[in-house]
Amino acid sequence: xxxxxxxxxxxxxxxxxxxxxxxxxxxIVELIDITKRFGQIVACDRVxxxxxxxxxxxxxxxNGAGKSTLMKALIGLVLPDAGQIRLHGKAVQIxxxxxxxxxxxxxxxxxxxLVEALTVWENVALGDVGRLDHRxxxxxxxxxxxxxxLHINPDDRIADLSAGMRQRVEIIKCLRRDPQVLVFDxxxxxxxxxxxxxxxxxxxxxxxxxxKAVALVSHKLPEILSVTDEVTVMRDGRVxxxxxxxxxxxxxxxxxxxxxxVVLRREHAAFGLVDPNDIAEAPxxxxxxxxxAASEAAAPVLRLVDLHLRGREGRALLAGLSLDVAGGEIVGxxxxxxxxxxxxxxxxxxxxxxxxxxxxxxxxxxATGRAGAMGAAGIGVIPEDRHDSGCVLDFTVAENLFIADxxxxxxxxxxxxxxxxxxxxxxxxxxSIHCTGPDAPMWSLSGGNQQxxxxxxxxxxxxxxxVAAQPTHGLDVGAxxxxxxxxxxxxxxxxxxxxxxxxxxxxxxxxxxxxxxxxGRIVGEMAKADVDxxxxxxxxxxxxxxxx
Amino acid sequence: xxNLVETPHSxxxxxxxxxxxxxxSEVVTLYAIxxxxxxxxxxxxxxxxxxxxxxxxxxxxxxxGAVRKPGRWGLTLGIAAPxxxxxxxxxxxxxxxxxxxxxxGQLVIGAGVATYVGTRIGGPGPLALVVMLACGVVGGAxxxxxxxxLRFWRSVPEVLTTLLMGAIAANLVGWxxxxxxxxxxxxxxxxxxxxxxxxxxxxxxxxxxxxxxNEFPLSIVLGIALAIIVxxxxxxxxxxxxxxxxxxxxxxxxxxxxxEKRYGIGAMLVSGGFAGLAxxxxxxxxxxxxxxLVANFGAGIGFAGLLAALVARQRALLLVFIAFLFAGLRTxxxxxxxxxxSARIADVVQGxxxxxxxxxxxxxxxxxxxxxxxxxSART
Numbered sequence: 001x002x003x004x005x006x007x008x009x010x011x012x013x014x015x016x017x018x019x020x021x022x023x024x025x026x027x028i029v030e031l032i033d034i035t036k037r038f039g040q041i042v043a044c045d046r047v048x049x050x051x052x053x054x055x056x057x058x059x060x061x062x063n064g065a066g067k068s069t070l071m072k073a074l075i076g077l078v079l080p081d082a083g084q085i086r087l088h089g090k091a092v093q094i095x096x097x098x099x100x101x102x103x104x105x106x107x108x109x110x111x112x113x114l115v116e117a118l119t120v121w122e123n124v125a126l127g128d129v130g131r132l133d134h135r136x137x138x139x140x141x142x143x144x145x146x147x148x149x150l151h152i153n154p155d156d157r158i159a160d161l162s163a164g165m166r167q168r169v170e171i172i173k174c175l176r177r178d179p180q181v182l183v184f185d186x187x188x189x190x191x192x193x194x195x196x197x198x199x200x201x202x203x204x205x206x207x208x209x210x211x212k213a214v215a216l217v218s219h220k221l222p223e224i225l226s227v228t229d230e231v232t233v234m235r236d237g238r239v240x241x242x243x244x245x246x247x248x249x250x251x252x253x254x255x256x257x258x259x260x261x262v263v264l265r266r267e268h269a270a271f272g273l274v275d276p277n278d279i280a281e282a283p284x285x286x287x288x289x290x291x292x293a294a295s296e297a298a299a300p301v302l303r304l305v306d307l308h309l310r311g312r313e314g315r316a317l318l319a320g321l322s323l324d325v326a327g328g329e330i331v332g333x334x335x336x337x338x339x340x341x342x343x344x345x346x347x348x349x350x351x352x353x354x355x356x357x358x359x360x361x362x363x364x365x366x367a368t369g370r371a372g373a374m375g376a377a378g379i380g381v382i383p384e385d386r387h388d389s390g391c392v393l394d395f396t397v398a399e400n401l402f403i404a405d406x407x408x409x410x411x412x413x414x415x416x417x418x419x420x421x422x423x424x425x426x427x428x429x430x431x432s433i434h435c436t437g438p439d440a441p442m443w444s445l446s447g448g449n450q451q452x453x454x455x456x457x458x459x460x461x462x463x464x465x466x467v468a469a470q471p472t473h474g475l476d477v478g479a480x481x482x483x484x485x486x487x488x489x490x491x492x493x494x495x496x497x498x499x500x501x502x503x504x505x506x507x508x509x510x511x512x513x514x515x516x517x518x519x520g521r522i523v524g525e526m527a528k529a530d531v532d533x534x535x536x537x538x539x540x541x542x543x544x545x546x547x548x
Numbered sequence: 549x550x551n552l553v554e555t556p557h558s559x560x561x562x563x564x565x566x567x568x569x570x571x572x573s574e575v576v577t578l579y580a581i582x583x584x585x586x587x588x589x590x591x592x593x594x595x596x597x598x599x600x601x602x603x604x605x606x607x608x609x610x611x612x613g614a615v616r617k618p619g620r621w622g623l624t625l626g627i628a629a630p631x632x633x634x635x636x637x638x639x640x641x642x643x644x645x646x647x648x649x650x651x652x653g654q655l656v657i658g659a660g661v662a663t664y665v666g667t668r669i670g671g672p673g674p675l676a677l678v679v680m681l682a683c684g685v686v687g688g689a690x691x692x693x694x695x696x697x698l699r700f701w702r703s704v705p706e707v708l709t710t711l712l713m714g715a716i717a718a719n720l721v722g723w724x725x726x727x728x729x730x731x732x733x734x735x736x737x738x739x740x741x742x743x744x745x746x747x748x749x750x751x752x753x754x755x756x757x758x759x760x761x762n763e764f765p766l767s768i769v770l771g772i773a774l775a776i777i778v779x780x781x782x783x784x785x786x787x788x789x790x791x792x793x794x795x796x797x798x799x800x801x802x803x804x805x806x807x808e809k810r811y812g813i814g815a816m817l818v819s820g821g822f823a824g825l826a827x828x829x830x831x832x833x834x835x836x837x838x839x840x841l842v843a844n845f846g847a848g849i850g851f852a853g854l855l856a857a858l859v860a861r862q863r864a865l866l867l868v869f870i871a872f873l874f875a876g877l878r879t880x881x882x883x884x885x886x887x888x889x890s891a892r893i894a895d896v897v898q899g900x901x902x903x904x905x906x907x908x909x910x911x912x913x914x915x916x917x918x919x920x921x922x923x924x925s926a927r928t
Contacts, residue, residue, distance in 0.1 A: 350802060371801075371805050371808065372802070373805075383803075404805065415786060
């Protein structure tokens, strides 16, 4: 199924393509059977893709599907292990982004690389060699801005511009070199809906008027459907669906994007993870305390009511998020990256203060943003980035085990080194933390073991709620298995577990109940028993969600 | 994407802890090399620039002036006391992750307040001495506290505010010294000088002791006692633990219940308080003028203390020795000046040596940082 894409395009008629007249515009770029491995993992497995002049080609997939790797291969940030890149029919080798730009390929990255203190034209000229002709650069910026209706003043300072405007500057940086092919990586992830509209209008002009080819990497179904002429859906490093966009329905794409088949499940089990089916059938740990249904009926330990939070640039990070977690259940928050998961984690770590809304633990409201308040209220957190808010790298393992509660190993304000070492040694044994001892510096531990330290600390406080944000991110198979088991054990002991993850596999594996987060709020919910992957995909892609 | 792009790392054996002996010998070697290079450079400089004596005599004179000649190490101790106090304050704020570089100003304010109180209040001498020193502490603390408040309520970088507040402090005290109702001594007491305060009454001076012909004020004992206390508090108490946590990882600290406003401003107050105490001690100790406040009273002691804390790599006990070393450089090069070597050359020699002592901690710090970064990026 992997190389099915090629022939479908050859004589395709692109009904909604704006270049209606050119039925067989020659391909500008052909990626043929690109394969890229990272260690044991195949990021791209014989992926083929063709970009035509005058068309927008959408590349759809979950996090980790291989979209970005493919695009990085195209602009020379990644060298493919196998496969060929053809430009206008001729095989080329693209070794770095400069090389790519001489071939007329440019990319607008998801994260901007602009110098805030400089003006627009200065940023555009950055990286030029030779004498700087500022009048020329400014004129050129003005021209491009006018031509594509970007409304950018070359003399504005970047610091004064909104995210949408900054992106336009990035676009100008690309367009200045007059590329044939433009790649956009998740361009709308930082944009408001109206800014997105604006971007797509500009994209249309780029494609229509200049006959450029655009590749649009995205995970948002509605924008893929409304903007692109062709779409390629990737999953687990392979192309699972390719063809023209016209006549395609969101649900088909969603199923292709997240759909799991038997083969995948088996691979999954081979990795040492428990098959989701087995969990569903096996007696649940929660059964010892009462049925799952009963725990659902029980009063929630964690209740989030209508959380609102705006970021510094005015973008809504949380927009009315409400969610209940009962003791003993694992609630999985599924969703594509950057839809408010990080902010939710920050709120539950006392690191962000809400604009409005309530966080309640066992019915008692907890102040947000106040140092240590969430921890004191019984919310344990395994943060998304353990180095950011999970541990102190320069401290020892023992110190890290007691950062939240040094009083446990101290008397009258004085810490007892002996008691700290002894209790730390116990935890190290209990959680099989691999280190040279309680005095080993935290940075000397591997990622998996650092994560165990965080886990050990959070669980040793006997929390009522355990928030695990991307708990297995970057860990190897053994460590993943261990973390998953610990979460199950915690839930079995009556802790309400909130699992925030962009890995759908992980969510499906562990959760009793799955909710989907999109644009800062929960847009759907389903019980473990009746998971509908297609619906899940639609929700994650934001399809059918009314924009506010 | 991230999960696929990253190479999976096996949970390999954790890096073994480096053997302590190896790292100690490394540090010593590093210092030796840096000092040797600095001495050599300074020697070359003296050879070429000075007509008074060769480099050997210059170094002999420095050593004589710092410790060897009769009475000199007592003087060095007296100068070491305020350097040590300022350094201790720097360690407290530094461990909390704050860069206070305005000790010179906090010290001058402390000295000014101590002078005002010490020359005005009545009561028994020892009590008055304690009260005036305490007032100096409060003065320095509040001066630093302004920078702390700006930092935590308005996000103004404390590096800037402390330094700039230092300039304000110098001028403020200078202005006080021109006004009779503030610090200026009555006309009969100030000979021909314009900016000078009254001398402290003899019963309000810090007692001096004499050992083997060396005389020094008891303030050095106070300094060493405080060094032990700072060491204990930072290393052994919950408060110190939280303070260090704040300095290492603000977000983790916040999540773990460390209120960064309270701890941060507290650290700034303590830091300024130490500098203020140093000012009071300079005034009442007797090694800096005649127990009276004059213009430019700080004499760079605030900056010396800051440097000493950096050289001591924020270790309170090590700082005791480093402070003595810094004081020795001062007294030694003062002696050098007295022998006729141009003051500029003496300053350059001193500066070169200080730089040589600052390099190893910087190198060690960068290496440690790199190791952490390497460990971080390799294992995420």
